[in-house]
Amino acid sequence: MEELLKIENLTVGIASPAGKVQAVRDVSLELHPGEVLAIVGESGCGKSILCKTIMKLLPKSAKIEGGKIIANGVDITDYADKDMRRLRGKLFSMIFQDPMTALNPTIPIGKQIAEAIAIHEPKLSKEKVYNRVIELMELVGIKQPHERYKLYPYNFSGGMRQRSVMAIALAANPKILLADEPTTALDVTIQAQILDLLRQIQTKLGTATILVSHDLGVVARCADRVAIMYAGRIVEIGTAEEVYYDPRHPYTWGLMQSLPALNKGAKELKTIPGMPPTLIDPPKGDAFACRNEYALEIDYLEQPPMFRITDTHYAATWLLDPRAPKIDSPMGGMGHV
Amino acid sequence: MSEILLDVQRLSHVFKLGKYAVIKAVDDVSFQMKKGEIFGLVGESGSGKSTVARCIMNVYKPAAGKILYNGIDVCDSRAFRKHRKMLESSRQIIFQDSTSSLNQRMTVEKIIAEPMSIHHIKPPRGSLRAEAEFQLSYVGMDSSYLDKYPTELSGGQRQRVAIARALSMEPELLVADEPVASLDVSIQAQIINLLRHCNEQHGCSILFIAHDLSMVEYLCNRVGVMYHGKLVEVAPTAALYANPQHPYTKALLSAIPVPDPIAERNRSHIDFDETAFDREGTMVEIAPGHWVLRKEDSQ
Numbered sequence A: 001m002e003e004l005l006k007i008e009n010l011t012v013g014i015a016s017p018a019g020k021v022q023a024v025r026d027v028s029l030e031l032h033p034g035e036v037l038a039i040v041g042e043s044g045c046g047k048s049i050l051c052k053t054i055m056k057l058l059p060k061s062a063k064i065e066g067g068k069i070i071a072n073g074v075d076i077t078d079y080a081d082k083d084m085r086r087l088r089g090k091l092f093s094m095i096f097q098d099p100m101t102a103l104n105p106t107i108p109i110g111k112q113i114a115e116a117i118a119i120h121e122p123k124l125s126k127e128k129v130y131n132r133v134i135e136l137m138e139l140v141g142i143k144q145p146h147e148r149y150k151l152y153p154y155n156f157s158g159g160m161r162q163r164s165v166m167a168i169a170l171a172a173n174p175k176i177l178l179a180d181e182p183t184t185a186l187d188v189t190i191q192a193q194i195l196d197l198l199r200q201i202q203t204k205l206g207t208a209t210i211l212v213s214h215d216l217g218v219v220a221r222c223a224d225r226v227a228i229m230y231a232g233r234i235v236e237i238g239t240a241e242e243v244y245y246d247p248r249h250p251y252t253w254g255l256m257q258s259l260p261a262l263n264k265g266a267k268e269l270k271t272i273p274g275m276p277p278t279l280i281d282p283p284k285g286d287a288f289a290c291r292n293e294y295a296l297e298i299d300y301l302e303q304p305p306m307f308r309i310t311d312t313h314y315a316a317t318w319l320l321d322p323r324a325p326k327i328d329s330p331m332g333g334m335g336h337v
Numbered sequence B: 001m002s003e004i005l006l007d008v009q010r011l012s013h014v015f016k017l018g019k020y021a022v023i024k025a026v027d028d029v030s031f032q033m034k035k036g037e038i039f040g041l042v043g044e045s046g047s048g049k050s051t052v053a054r055c056i057m058n059v060y061k062p063a064a065g066k067i068l069y070n071g072i073d074v075c076d077s078r079a080f081r082k083h084r085k086m087l088e089s090s091r092q093i094i095f096q097d098s099t100s101s102l103n104q105r106m107t108v109e110k111i112i113a114e115p116m117s118i119h120h121i122k123p124p125r126g127s128l129r130a131e132a133e134f135q136l137s138y139v140g141m142d143s144s145y146l147d148k149y150p151t152e153l154s155g156g157q158r159q160r161v162a163i164a165r166a167l168s169m170e171p172e173l174l175v176a177d178e179p180v181a182s183l184d185v186s187i188q189a190q191i192i193n194l195l196r197h198c199n200e201q202h203g204c205s206i207l208f209i210a211h212d213l214s215m216v217e218y219l220c221n222r223v224g225v226m227y228h229g230k231l232v233e234v235a236p237t238a239a240l241y242a243n244p245q246h247p248y249t250k251a252l253l254s255a256i257p258v259p260d261p262i263a264e265r266n267r268s269h270i271d272f273d274e275t276a277f278d279r280e281g282t283m284v285e286i287a288p289g290h291w292v293l294r295k296e297d298s299q
């Protein structure tokens, strides 16, 4: 299958007074039509910056330092904001982590959705636009859309704001949807509805989605493939089944073991010892080494390559080197709950 | 009987929607929190959880009802003025939307130390900077972040700064509105352990608002469920999860996502028919401490 989006060895640095933050380091991935690729990882590991790099919405202090972004067969790595403007909305659309910054607080919600429609279909009559707004609001589950059309973002609950952001993102039927924590603000019943909605749109329009989420339950529900990110790098990638039932990277083990579902009755939740490294001067070798009880000497010296486990499953840990000692996953495979 | 810390009595709050419509964001909600308790508030998004939290913290003045904190009626402006200092330092809130609640012009150090300097608290660790660094380390961030501004942080880092700020005051009541939703599971676990530690070691009572129902099950002693501005069920955690009574609670608990792709994809949820929701009725105690919203004459 032809990939919609291909990222090759992407590296992004952000200048800051304390030094350069290496937010994205040598990331490669592919996205195929109709699939959901979830990105899971430590807070601050670069997930949002990765999405913003693809959308070309980086802060001025940030710079692509290496690698390529190929969208729909076209190399867009050096596209300027002006070139991107044509692509945003129609080819790409992004749902931001923080719905408040995505919405303009001074414009009513309905009008903001209408504007998103009008950008892509300027010839549509006022009435048709209005009807489409109502349709989109209903699609994302905003009740009483006619009454709420004129409300401002601050009148909405956290959940409803996020649904408005969804409606705006979907206004032009994008091919690639970058969804940064789209459902964290929602209750689980609506979460399930929105994820199912994402899935439906996916199958109906062949949209491909990159879903950034911390919630391993949410990811389990709708991801075809999962990438685990740590300190700016992808450390494991595979189909959802592979990553959940047969995780290979010690960081993935640590994440899965922190889940309350696996700590029922425990006095403390299991955590990963230590802190994530700052990305200003990331450690040599495997950035996770100092928190990894299984770390080998080489982990501190040399960055592990991506080892192939299957054609779809890769992980960057020296434990997969044939010379490494055999270690049984502490997960014992999560099995089917 | 343990002492009551917070007594919310028949709380209601409305918002105007344009000229004619109003939203009953909170409709006749009553519950109590004992000293030292962790009380979970869950429910539909838009059901009024944050509004309840904001009323408790004097951000909104409720349309009706009473909120007693340590016996003080916090909505009574005279009582509030009289106890202002105590109320402002012993109650802390972590807002749902940490981005907009942090002052964008202040560095992380200033943000965390601000409540202490406002209340002229002598920093136990020497300087305000040392204090900020200490609190920051508890939420898993090191001193390299002290001089950053909120815009230079990731979503989860901002949230942790908000948590560090609230905990620096060692509050007696912590209102935590979705404190961990934006954090990865390992840091979530770290923060949850920290909240539990504050609760056990310092007797800090916590009103924990969250959508993550497995986290609520793990952390909370009792849980209240809200739907459309109403509190529909309150029960000790184990009883609620084992034996949910209200149809909305049943639907909600059935939708908890599990970290298992095959099980999750093939699972169907119990639907809750919104039109079947009956706002009338009163809280009926069906088992000790287990209350559910019901019409008196049904059953």
Ligand SMILES: Nc1ncnc2c1ncn2[C@@H]1O[C@H](COP(=O)(O)OP(=O)(O)OP(=O)(O)O)[C@@H](O)[C@H]1O
Pocket (backbone or CB within 6 Å): A014, A015, A016, A021, A023, A041, A042, A043, A044, A045, A046, A047, A048, A049, A050, A059, A061, A097, A279, B151, B152, B153, B154, B155, B156, B157, B182, B183, B184
């Ligand atoms: N404008 C900026 N200036 C300097 N550093 C920044 C800036 N924006 C982000 N960073 C840093 O870059 C790193 C990656 O940030 P990013 O927002 O991508 O994290 P994330 O993976 O999305 O985290 P979260 O899950 O908490 O949202 C973080 O360590 C953050 O502190």
Ligand SMILES: Nc1ncnc2c1ncn2[C@@H]1O[C@H](COP(=O)(O)OP(=O)(O)OP(=O)(O)O)[C@@H](O)[C@H]1O
Pocket (backbone or CB within 6 Å): A154, A155, A156, A157, A158, A159, A160, A185, A186, A187, B015, B016, B023, B024, B025, B043, B044, B045, B046, B047, B048, B049, B050, B051, B052, B096
């Ligand atoms: N400032 C406001 N003006 C008008 N309506 C508001 C305002 N704040 C909240 N509302 C409305 O009040 C209701 C309750 O909102 P609230 O934020 O308390 O819900 P919530 O339970 O915290 O939801 P979520 O889980 O999505 O955060 C919602 O219908 C919301 O649209």
Ligand code: SF4
Pocket (backbone or CB within 6 Å): B138, B167, B170, B197, B198, B199, B201, B202
């Ligand atoms: S609760 Fe724990 S972390 Fe917070 S101040 Fe007390 S001892 Fe320190």
Ligand SMILES: [Mg+2]
Pocket (backbone or CB within 6 Å): A047, A048, A049, A097, A180, B154, B155, B156
């Ligand atoms: Mg982010």
Ligand SMILES: [Mg+2]
Pocket (backbone or CB within 6 Å): A157, A158, B049, B050, B051, B096, B177
């Ligand atoms: Mg809320």
